[in-house]
Amino acid sequence: xxxxxxxxxxTLIVLGMGVAVVTILYFTPTPDQIFLNCNRPCHDLxxxxxCRIKLTLENYNTIQRFQWRSNNCSxxxxxxxxxxxxxxxxxxxxxHVCQNDILVVDVIxxxxxxxxxxxxxxxxxxxxxxxxxxxxxxxxxxxSYTTFQYKFRASMPGTHIWxxxxxAKFSDGIFGALVVNQAGKLDPLKNLYDADEVLVISExxxxxxxxxxxxxxxxxxxxREHVIRVDxxxxxxxxxxxxxxxxxCPVTVSVDKHPLNVVALDGYAINPQKVTSVSFSKGERVxxxxxxxxxxxxYFLKVTSECAVTAEAAIKYKSMANxxxxxxxxxxxxxxxxxxxxxxxxxxxxxxxxxIQSLENIPSDLVKKVDxxxxxxxxxxxxxxxxxxxxxxxxxxxxxxxxxxxxxxQKGDVNKASICSSATKPRQCKDMEICECVHIEQITLGASVxxxxxxxxxxxxxxxxxxxxxxxxxxxxxQFKKAPNLDHLKGLNDQGLLxxxxxxxxxxxxxxxxxxxxxxxxxxxxxxxxxxxxxDEHSEQWSRGMDVxxxxxxxxxxxxxxxxxxxxxSWTGPxxxxx
Numbered sequence: 001x002x003x004x005x006x007x008x009x010x011t012l013i014v015l016g017m018g019v020a021v022v023t024i025l026y027f028t029p030t031p032d033q034i035f036l037n038c039n040r041p042c043h044d045l046x047x048x049x050x051c052r053i054k055l056t057l058e059n060y061n062t063i064q065r066f067q068w069r070s071n072n073c074s075x076x077x078x079x080x081x082x083x084x085x086x087x088x089x090x091x092x093x094x095x096h097v098c099q100n101d102i103l104v105v106d107v108i109x110x111x112x113x114x115x116x117x118x119x120x121x122x123x124x125x126x127x128x129x130x131x132x133x134x135x136x137x138x139x140x141x142x143x144s145y146t147t148f149q150y151k152f153r154a155s156m157p158g159t160h161i162w163x164x165x166x167x168a169k170f171s172d173g174i175f176g177a178l179v180v181n182q183a184g185k186l187d188p189l190k191n192l193y194d195a196d197e198v199l200v201i202s203e204x205x206x207x208x209x210x211x212x213x214x215x216x217x218x219x220x221x222x223x224r225e226h227v228i229r230v231d232x233x234x235x236x237x238x239x240x241x242x243x244x245x246x247x248x249c250p251v252t253v254s255v256d257k258h259p260l261n262v263v264a265l266d267g268y269a270i271n272p273q274k275v276t277s278v279s280f281s282k283g284e285r286v287x288x289x290x291x292x293x294x295x296x297x298x299y300f301l302k303v304t305s306e307c308a309v310t311a312e313a314a315i316k317y318k319s320m321a322n323x324x325x326x327x328x329x330x331x332x333x334x335x336x337x338x339x340x341x342x343x344x345x346x347x348x349x350x351x352x353x354x355x356i357q358s359l360e361n362i363p364s365d366l367v368k369k370v371d372x373x374x375x376x377x378x379x380x381x382x383x384x385x386x387x388x389x390x391x392x393x394x395x396x397x398x399x400x401x402x403x404x405x406x407x408x409x410q411k412g413d414v415n416k417a418s419i420c421s422s423a424t425k426p427r428q429c430k431d432m433e434i435c436e437c438v439h440i441e442q443i444t445l446g447a448s449v450x451x452x453x454x455x456x457x458x459x460x461x462x463x464x465x466x467x468x469x470x471x472x473x474x475x476x477x478x479q480f481k482k483a484p485n486l487d488h489l490k491g492l493n494d495q496g497l498l499x500x501x502x503x504x505x506x507x508x509x510x511x512x513x514x515x516x517x518x519x520x521x522x523x524x525x526x527x528x529x530x531x532x533x534x535x536d537e538h539s540e541q542w543s544r545g546m547d548v549x550x551x552x553x554x555x556x557x558x559x560x561x562x563x564x565x566x567x568x569x570s571w572t573g574p575x576x577x578x579x
Contacts, residue, residue: 039096044183048100048153055092055118057164057174058110060085084111084173090220091200091243092162092176099157099182105150107142114166115141118150120178121283122160122267122510124469128152129530130409130561132468133165135542136402137531137549139409140568148566156471157182158267159239159285161200165535166542172204175243180267188269188359192261193237193289197228201253201303201311203245214245216303216311226313228301230292237263237289238301244282248538249307250342250462250513252279253286255315256299260288262339268471268508271357273339280341281464282537283511292317342462342513343477343520353513354477357505362473366523367503371447373493375422376534377486378546379457381434391459392545393536396422396486398439399545405569407440407531407549409561413569414438438549443526445553450475450523451534452493453514457483460538463546466511467524469532473506476521483517511537529553 038051061082086092097103107118119133131152135141142148157180164174177198184190202217218226230236242251254260254277262273264287272289280286296317303311339351346355380391392399398420405413420426420437429435443449451472453465478499492498499519514520529552536546 037096038098038101040098042098042181042183044185046098046183048102049098050102050104051095051097051154053093053095053103053105054108055086055105056088056108056110057084057086057116058088059083059112060088060173086174086176089176090173090217091202092174094177094179094198094200095162096179096181097154099154099180099186101154101180103150103152103154106147107150108147109142109144112144115143116174117141117148117165118162118174119165119468120150120152120160120162121466122156122158122178122180122285123152123154124156124471124528125152125530126155126528127559129469129528129532129559130406130565132530132532134468134533134535135165136405137407137533139406140566154178154180156180156267157187158264159198159241159287160267161241161243161283161285163243172202172245175202176200177239177241179239189237189263189287192235192263192272194234196237196239199238199240199253199301199313200243201240201251202243203248203305203308214308216251216305216308218301218303218311218313221313222309222311224300224312224314228313228315229318230315231318232292232296235289235291237287240278240280240286240288242280242282242284244537245308248282248464249305250279250281251303251305252277252338253288253301253303254278255290255301257294258290258292258299258315260290260339262286262288265341265353265356265507266471266509266511269359270507271359271505273351273356275337275339275351277336278339278341281462281511281513283464283466284341284509284513286341290315342515343474343518344479344515353474353507353509354502356507358473358508360505360508362475362503362506362523363525365448365525366473366475368448370450370523372443372526373450373452374441374443374550375452375454375486375490376548377454377456377489378463378536379455379483380459383434392434394434395439395546395548397435398422398425398548399434399436400439400543400547401436401545402542403438405567407438407551408558409565410567410569411555413567436545439547440531440549440551443550443552445526445529445557447526448523449526450521452489452498453512453520453522454484454486454489455514455516455518456486458516461516462518463514464511464537465514466535466537467522467532467550468535469528469530469550469552470524470526471508471510472512472522472524473508474512474520474522475501475503475506477518479515479518481517484519489519526550526552529557530559 117133125132132138160178298316301313344352346352380393403414476499
C-alpha cells in the first residue's frame with residue numbers, strides 16, 4: 001500500500017512539473033525571425049531576438065557646416081562635400097539590442113575600388129570569431145559591389161561601436177554606435193539614470209585650397225547644430241563614443257554648469273566619479289550621467305581637442321519659455337576636476353584611470369603570478385632614402401604586415417616563411433634591421449596572461465591599442481623621463497622592481513592609452529580561442545607596422561568556419577598554362 005502511494009505521489013509531482021513547463025513555454029514569446037527594430041525594453045526571461053540589419057556603404061554628396069580657424073579667427077560655412085556614408089547617414093545607424101540578441105547584418109559595399117571589413121568593438125565573438133571583422137586575419141575583405149553577412153551574438157552589454165577596419169581617411173564615415181542593453185535586474189547602473197542619449201564624436205577633414213582644417217562633429221553635426229532636449233529634474237546617461245579620424249587626438253567633454261558623473265568605461269561599470277570634464281581617445285567609450293537641475297536655459301556640451309576645432313551641442317531644457325538659445329556663462333568657474341582615461345599621475349585636480357575602481361573584482365587567477373607574460377615594446381626606425389627619411393614603425397623590432405590569406409580560416413594557405421614572433425624571425429630577416437612579417441605571438445588556451453606595453457621611443461605623446469576578442473584589467477603603470485630599454489624593463493620585472501600592480505578592483509577595458517616613455521600592464525584570462533589582433537589605433541592605413549596578432553590555442557581549438565565561407569589569397573597558374 002505504501003509503495004503504491006509513493007508511486008502515485010511521484011507521478012503527480014512529475015505531471016505537475018510537466019504542466020508548469022508547458023504553461024511557461026505557452027506564455028513565453030518565441031524568437032522573432034524577422035523584425036524591423038530590436039530597440040525595446042529588455043527582460044531577463046525574454047527569448048533573444050534575431051536582429052536583421054542592412055548597412056549599405058557608398059559615396060554620398062552632402063552639404064555640411066564646418067568651422068575652421070584662419071588668422072586667429074573662427075569661421076564657419078556650408079560646404080558641399082563627398083563623404084563615405086552608411087545608409088546615407090553620418091554617423092551610421094545606431095544599433096540598439098538586448099544582451100544575447102543575435103545580429104544578422106548584411107554589409108553591402110558600393111564603394112568603387114575599395115574593400116573593407118566591419119569590426120564590432122566590445123563584442124568578444126566567442127561563438128563566431130570569423131565575424132570579428134579584421135581583414136586577412138578573421139575574414140577576407142569585402143570587395144566592391146559584394147555583400148558579406150555578419151552573424152553573431154551581442155553577448156557583452158554596454159556602450160560599444162561598430163566601425164570599418166581600414167585607413168583613417170577611408171573610414172571617416174563608416175562607424176556607428178552599438179548599444180547592448182541589459183535587463184533591469186542585471187544592470188548595475190539602472191538606479192543612476194532615467195534616460196539615455198548617444199553621442200558619437202568624430203573628426204572631419206575640410207580641404208580649403210591651401211588650408212586644411214579638422215572639425216569635430218557630434219552625431220554628424222558640426223558647429224552648434226545638434227540640440228538635445230531634456231526635462232528638468234531628470235538624470236540623463238550620455239553614451240559618448242569617439243570614433244576618431246586622421247589625427248585622433250584625445251578629446252575632452254564637458255557641460256556648462258553641470259558636473260559629469262562618469263559611470264562606465266568601454267562598456268564596463270566603474271565606481272562613479274563626479275568630475276567637471278572627461279578626456280578620452282580614439283575607440284574609447286565613456287558613459288556619464290548629467291542631472292538636469294539647473295536654471296531652465298540652454299547650456300552647451302563642449303567637445304575640445306588640441307588637433308581640431310571645438311564642437312558644441314546645445315542642451316536645452318524643454319520648459320524654456322522661448323526657442324532662443326541663451327548661452328550660460330558661469331559667473332565664477334567651478335572647481336575643476338578632470339578625469340583622464342589614460343594612465344597618469346593623479347593629483348588634486350585630476351583623476352586618472354589607475355585611480356579608478358571597477359565594480360567587479362579581478363579574478364583570483366590574475367592576482368597571483370601569471371602563466372605567461374608578453375612584452376610589447378614599440379618604437380620606430382628612421383630609414384634614410386635618396387630624397388627623404390621614412391619612419392618604419394615596429395613592435396619588438398618587427399614591422400607587421402598582413403598575410404596573403406586569413407589566418408583563422410585559411411592558415412594552411414599562408415606562407416610559413418612570412419610568419420614571425422618575438423622569439424623567431426624569418427630567415428630573410430636575420431641580418432636586416434627592418435623586418436616585415438606577420439607578427440604572431442602564441443598564447444596557451446586557458447592561461448593567465450600579462451601584456452606589458454612599453455613605449456621605447458615613439459613619435460607621439462601617447463599610443464592607443466585595442467585588443468580584439470577580450471577585455472582586460474589595467475593593473476599597472478609607470479612613466480620614465482626618457483625612453484626605456486626593453487631588456488632593462490624585463491630585468492626590472494624579473495626582480496619585482498618594474499612597478500606595483502593594483503589588484504583592488506582595477507578598471508576593465510578593451511582599449512588602452514600608453515603615454516610617451518611609459519609602461520602600461522594589463523591582464524586577462526586567455527579563454528577565447530582564435531586569432532585576435534592588438535590594433536595600433538593611430539594607423540592611417542590597414543597597418544603602419546605596430547600591430548600584432550595573438551594566437552590563442554591551437555588549430556584544433558578553433559571554431560569551425562561555416563560552409564562556403566569566402567576564401568581569398570595568392571594564385572599562380574599551373575606550369576605550362578599556355579603551352
